[in-house]
Amino acid sequence: MAHDIQIVTEAELRAAVGLDLTTIGIIEQAFAALAKGGVVMPPILSMDLHAANGEVDVKTAYIPGFDGFAIKVSPGFFDNPKLGLPSLNGLMILFSAKTGLVEALFLDNGYLTDIRTAAAGAVAARQLAPAHVETAGVIGTGVQARLQMQAAHLVRPFARVLVHGRDMDKARACAADLARALGITAEATADPAALVAESQLVVTTTPARTPVLKADWLHPGLHITAMGSDQTGKTEIEPAALMAADAYICDRVSQCEVSGELEAALASGLWTKGTPAELGEVIIGAKPGRTSPDAITICDLTGTGVQDTAIATHVRARFGNAGTIIRA
C-alpha cells in the first residue's frame, strides 16, 4: 500500500538542525532511556571491505515511547579523498515504531551522525567533567575535533582550547577555526603531554591503533572523553589509564568491549574492575560518575543506535512535511 515518504537532503538538514543545547538534551535523554530498560539495541552490523579499503556500519535502536526508530547506515571508504570525495557518507532511515513503514529518509551524508556524536561528547562533559573547565584540549584535527570542542563549550564554557595533531598545519587550522567559532584563545601544540597537563577536559578524536594518550599524563581534576575508537583494533587511551581513573564510563559496555578502549584493556589483562558503568546509568543516578573535583574520569564513546533514533525523531518533529514527499 503506497504511503508518503519524506526525503530530506544534507543541505536542508544543515539549514535546520545544528549542535545546540536542545540536541544535547535529546541525546542525554536517549542515554537515560538506554539505562532505564526496554530499549532494543542489537549489535552493530559491521562489514569490512578490504578490497575497497572501506567499511560499513549499520546501527539501530528501538526506544520505548518514541514513535519512530532509525536505522543508520555509515559507509567509510578511505580512498575517497584521492577521488575528491569525503571518506564518510551514509543516510538515516526513520521507521514508524508502530507499523514499521518507512516515514523519512535523511540523505545526510553523515551530517546527523556528526551532530549526535558531538552531542554525546557534550553529555559526557556535562555529566563527568569538573564543574569549572578553564582549558580544554583536543587530540585530533578533523571534523569531530572541531565539533567536540564546540559541543563541550556549550556545557563547560572554557576560556582556552589546545589542539594537538600529528600534522601541525592541520592542528593550527583547527585551532584557528575554533578560535573563530568560539571566540576564545586557541593554540596548536606539538606536545600532547603538555596539552593534557594544562587541560581539565580532553577529548580524543583519532582513528589511532596505538594509544595517543598515556596513563602517566593523568592528573587530578581531569576528564577525558575518547570518541575516536569505534572498530576492533582501534585504541586511543593506554589501558593502564582506564584502571588508574576513578571512574571509567562506557556509552555501551557491550560495544566498548569489542570496539572501544575496553577492548585493549581486557585483552592485556589490565582491566580487573568488573563491568564498567554506562553513561546512561550515571545520567539517571544509578551509578556514580565524578565524585569529587579532583577525581579523574574517562568516558568511552563508540556511538550507539539510541543516538541515531533520538536525532532522527527530533529532526522529523522539527521538519514537519518539508523536503520532498514521494509516494511509494
Added chain:
Amino acid sequence: MAHDIQIVTEAELRAAVGLDLTTIGIIEQAFAALAKGGVVMPPILSMDLHAANGEVDVKTAYIPGFDGFAIKVSPGFFDNPKLGLPSLNGLMILFSAKTGLVEALFLDNGYLTDIRTAAAGAVAARQLAPAHVETAGVIGTGVQARLQMQAAHLVRPFARVLVHGRDMDKARACAADLARALGITAEATADPAALVAESQLVVTTTPARTPVLKADWLHPGLHITAMGSDQTGKTEIEPAALMAADAYICDRVSQCEVSGELEAALASGLWTKGTPAELGEVIIGAKPGRTSPDAITICDLTGTGVQDTAIATHVRARFGNAGTIIRA
C-alpha cells in the same frame, strides 16, 4: 559533496522488474559467487520488537566484481493487517562498491525481496529437483506460495499443482490464482501427506514453529525446498527428514544453523552429518546435489544478502536514470 541519488517506487519497480529466467539466472550467479569466495556477508542484524509485535532484519553482502552492494531493511509488523496495512515492508539501498556513496533507493515495500526469494526457490529447483516434475505441491497460501510455484514452473514446467493450508478457503484461492497464472491444473487439499506423496517438488512457505512436513512422508524422487523459516524458533521440516534425505543443502550454513531447519535438527541432536553443503557449492560443482532420479533432496532457504545485492544491481542496470533523481 552533493551527488545524485535515484529513487524508485514500488509501482515503478513492479512495472519494470518481474520474476523471469533472467532474474533467476542472476540469483543463481549470486549463490555461485558466495561459494567462490571473496564475498563479505556479515551476520543478519535482527531486532525483535515485542512491544510492537514486530521485527526488523537488515541484510547486506559485498560481491567481488559487482559495482554496487545493497543494504536491505525488512520490517515485519504483524498487527498491521488490523490497520489495513501489509505486515511486510521495507526498502533497499544501493551503494557504490567503490566509494560507498548512496546511488539508489528502491522504495519497494518488500517487492524485490519477494522476487529474489522466489528466484532462489527456482534456483534450488533447477539444481536439485528431479529433471521431470509432473506435480508440484506448496504448503502455505500467501504471497510466497504463489511466487514460489510461478518461479519453480519456469525451470520445471509441471502440469499440476497442489496447495495445502490450514485455511481451506485460502488454499482454494491460492490454487485458483495459480491455475490462472500458470494455465495448469491446480487443486487445494486438506491433506499435506497426500500432497507430498503425489508431488516430485514441494515448497514449504509457512512461518511454522512446529513442523508441517513429516519425515515419514519422504519418498524417492522428491525435492523439498523449505523457505519459510528465517528466524530462530521457526521450523517447517521434521529434523529426522534432514537426516533421511540423500542431500540436505543450505543457502548459507551459518544462517540455517540459527534460523533455518538445521537449528532444530542440531538442537535435537539428530543431525550427525557434519557441515551441510551450500547451494552455491552445488551450483559450481564443488559439492554433489541430486545424484540420481530417485534421490531425496532438501534445500533450506533463509534468505541471503547476496540475493539482495544481486537483485539491486540488476534493477539499477535495468533502470538507467528512471525514477526521481534527488541531489543530496
